[in-house]
Amino acid sequence: MAKAIRSSNRLGNLAWSVFPFICLIAVWMLVHASGWISPALLPSPLEVLQTFWTHLTQGGLLVNMAMSIQRVVGGLLLGMLLAVPIGFLIGWYKPIRRFVDPLVNFFRALPPIALIPLVIVYFGIGEMAKIAILFYASFFAAVIVMYEGMNQISPVYIRVAKTLGATDMEIFLKVMVPMTVPHMLTALRVALGVAWATLVAAELVAAQEGLGAMIQNASAFFDLRAIYVGIICIGAIALLMDVAIRKLSNRLISWQDRAGE
Amino acid sequence: MQTNKERIVFDNVSMQFDTPGGVLEVVRDMSFSVNQGDFISLVGPSGCGKTTLMNMAAGFVKPTSGAVMLDGKPIEQPGPDRGVMFQEYGVFPWLTVEQNIAFGLNLKVSKNLNAADKKAIVDRYLNLMGLADFSKAFPKTLSGGMKQRLALARTYAVRPEFVLMDEPFGALDAQTRSAMHDLLLDVLYAEGKTVMLITHSVEEAVYLSNKVLIISARPSRIREVIDIPFAYPRNRSLQETPEFNALRARIHNSVMQEYAAQEALAKEKRVA
Numbered sequence: 411m412a413k414a415i416r417s418s419n420r421l422g423n424l425a426w427s428v429f430p431f432i433c434l435i436a437v438w439m440l441v442h443a444s445g446w447i448s449p450a451l452l453p454s455p456l457e458v459l460q461t462f463w464t465h466l467t468q469g470g471l472l473v474n475m476a477m478s479i480q481r482v483v484g485g486l487l488l489g490m491l492l493a494v495p496i497g498f499l500i501g502w503y504k505p506i507r508r509f510v511d512p513l514v515n516f517f518r519a520l521p522p523i524a525l526i527p528l529v530i531v532y533f534g535i536g537e538m539a540k541i542a543i544l545f546y547a548s549f550f551a552a553v554i555v556m557y558e559g560m561n562q563i564s565p566v567y568i569r570v571a572k573t574l575g576a577t578d579m580e581i582f583l584k585v586m587v588p589m590t591v592p593h594m595l596t597a598l599r600v601a602l603g604v605a606w607a608t609l610v611a612a613e614l615v616a617a618q619e620g621l622g623a624m625i626q627n628a629s630a631f632f633d634l635r636a637i638y639v640g641i642i643c644i645g646a647i648a649l650l651m652d653v654a655i656r657k658l659s660n661r662l663i664s665w666q667d668r669a670g671e
Numbered sequence: 672m673q674t675n676k677e678r679i680v681f682d683n684v685s686m687q688f689d690t691p692g693g694v695l696e697v698v699r700d701m702s703f704s705v706n707q708g709d710f711i712s713l714v715g716p717s718g719c720g721k722t723t724l725m726n727m728a729a730g731f732v733k734p735t736s737g738a739v740m741l742d743g744k745p746i747e748q749p750g751p752d753r754g755v756m757f758q759e760y761g762v763f764p765w766l767t768v769e770q771n772i773a774f775g776l777n778l779k780v781s782k783n784l785n786a787a788d789k790k791a792i793v794d795r796y797l798n799l800m801g802l803a804d805f806s807k808a809f810p811k812t813l814s815g816g817m818k819q820r821l822a823l824a825r826t827y828a829v830r831p832e833f834v835l836m837d838e839p840f841g842a843l844d845a846q847t848r849s850a851m852h853d854l855l856l857d858v859l860y861a862e863g864k865t866v867m868l869i870t871h872s873v874e875e876a877v878y879l880s881n882k883v884l885i886i887s888a889r890p891s892r893i894r895e896v897i898d899i900p901f902a903y904p905r906n907r908s909l910q911e912t913p914e915f916n917a918l919r920a921r922i923h924n925s926v927m928q929e930y931a932a933q934e935a936l937a938k939e940k941r942v943a
Contacts, residue, residue, distance in 0.1 A: 570761040573729060574775035574829055575751030584774070588765040665765045667811035 453635045458642070461635035469636075470619075475643060477620040478613065481537075482605045485544020489601055493549050494594060497556030498586065501563065510557075518554050522547035522604065523611045535616035540609070547608040548601035555600050559593025592666055595659040599652060606648045673708040673881055678865060679728055679746075679833065680704045684737035685890075686723055697723050698734070699890035705833075705867055710859065712868045712876035714926055715886030715894075716933035721869045724891070725837050728867060729755045751780050754831035756839040760818045762810045762825075769793050769806040771821055775829035796824035799858060816847035820854070827858070836868045840875065852878060853907065860904050873923045878910060885925045888932035895925055 435455050441447060442454045453461075465471035500507050526543060533539035567589065571581045613622025621640050628636035686698040697720040705711050705728075713721050726732045727739045730749040739746050741753075749755070763771050775781065776789045784792075797803045800820040810818055819839060826834060840848040852875065859866065870876050876883045877899055885894040899918065901909055909915050 564759070564761075566757055566759050566761040567763060569731065569749070569755070570757065570763075570825075571774075572731075572749040573751070573753065573755040574778060574825070575780035576775075576778050580778055584778075585763070588763075591765075663765075665809040665811065667764060 451634065453638060458635050458638045462639045462642075465636065465639055471624070471639070471643070474619055474621050474624045474640075475647065477617075478609060478622070478644070479647065481540045481544055481620065482602070482609050485541050485609075486548045486598075486601055486605050488541065488545045489548030489550075489605075490552055490594075490598060492545075493552035493556060493597060493601070494590075496553055497560060497593070497597070498582075498590065500553075500557050501560030501586065501590070502582070507557075514554060514557055517550050522550070522608045526612055526615055529612075530616055540612050540617065540620075543612050544605050544609055548605045551601040551604040552597035555597035556590070556593050559590065559596065563589050592659070592663045595655065595662065599655050599659075602651055602655065603648070606644065610644060674706060676707040677704040678707050678742060679867070680738075680740045680743075681724070681727070682738045682740065684724075684727065684734040684739060686720065686727070686732075687735045696890040699892055700737070701891060701893060702737075703884060703893060703896070705865060708863060708865055709882060710866045710868070710880045711882045711884065712870055712880040713884045713886055714870055714873055714876045714922065715891070716888055716926065716930040717871060718889065718933060718937070720889055720891035721886055722837055724886075725755075725835050725867065725869050728833075729753055729835050751775060751829045752831055753833045753835055754826035754829065756819075756822055756826055756834065756836040758838040758841050760815075760822045762813075762818045762821050764810050767807050767809055768802050768813070768821055769797060771810070772796050772802075772824045772828050774825060781829065792828050796828055800824045800854070814847075815843055816851060819843060819847075819851060823855070823858075827862070832865060834864050834866045836866065836870075838869055838871070840870075840872075848875070849907070855879065856903070856905055871926075873919055873926060874910070877915060877919050877922065878905065883922060885922060885929070888929045888936055894929060897922060 438455055442449070442452055462471070500510055522543060525546060529539050529543045529546075533542050563586075567585050568581055571585045576584065609620070610622040610625075613620040614626045617623040617626075621644050625637050625640035628634075628640065681701055681703050684698055684701045685696070688695045688697060701724070713724060715721055723732065727734055728746065730746045730753070733739075733747075763774065766774065772793045773789060776784060776792060781789075794803075797806050800823060802817065802821060802824065805813065805817065810821065813821065822839075840851055843851060856879065866879075868876070868879065880899050881903075883897045883899060885897070886892070887894045897918070901915070
């Protein structure tokens, strides 16, 4: 009985996450059918679907997707790889936190997109440039989240561990690391969003392949359908990745006491 | 149980903090000792520096002058010989109940224990604290009283000689607190530990302790030391005796005078 309720809930949840999109497409169709906007400016969902199919089968859409995903994942992994140890350093050593504080606040306010021209000057327009800008974007997004998270960690846990006889190493491994996992996952999620936004901007400016480049090329030919395909693909992939990270979080940090649960 | 052997000694201890508003004198020339088997309570108004005294015994802070010593040696840092119970429990949320109890046993300091010993200790405290049904649960599912029992079990598991408690029952409702008092008395009677309790509940102090120190308004000095003559084991019927109530009323009066002094101090500060 309980199982039946749970599975029907899951079905309900799925329906609720799909339903808004169905509504969005319905509105799109209505607007298209009503003729308020010239059909030359607004393709119908069906036309976009057809374009999607042709691009998928003959237009190299898969290559574009693969390029974009590869860049995002590569930049994200590199960024996280550096952000996690730096986050620990900031959390562990007060002088470092003091030193880093103003810098973090400066970079927090600086959108990574603003650095694209500079990156092109230094790294050209090759893969290196894209990875560099994505690395920067995800690193700072992740470090800021880690930093905020470490500031919130209650010192009582460290005190408890000390009174139970833990060494500094044990406090780090058995208290700091597990307390940081939720913040790492949040950092990953935020960095992923920032990485996607930055990637598309970078590809719009300078790239041969990738979803951003595809949009840019399509716009040169006034190919609105392809632009829509590109936009929807970016959104869908980013959403799927986010859902994957959320699932991973739920599994890793089921111990967390979240409000409203 | 209770003996005259001095264990933790506060010798002319003073403590000052540098604050933006100037030097804040929290403790002044305080001397007292915690003897083997004592259950000693420190009562006094909020903000009078009781927690600072406990932090010194625990080894989190050192006095500005004077010394806090354990068996004649100055206390330099925290250690598993002095278990500490915090008001905010400090139960590790990412560990299950049994993993929390085992935390101290799985550290290097306990490496001479084998797996069977550890399991026996964990099981013993799971049962003693009434947590056996929740051994695999995460703390988020526990009530405040259960978290407090878990914190107590975790402290006891590493066999400390001393238990230092900083308002451990402050956040519990009245019934849970009362039940915790009796549990604490039972466990202490069975295991014989030396306890230093910081509290603002006079009733709690009289019911649990063999000695009550009334701490003055800031800077902390000892206003009075009162021996509580009731024999252990104690139970709640003690709280209805005239002797108990007379002692409680007397201590309460003293504490209230210091409370008034502390309030005046706070008011003075606001004016200045």
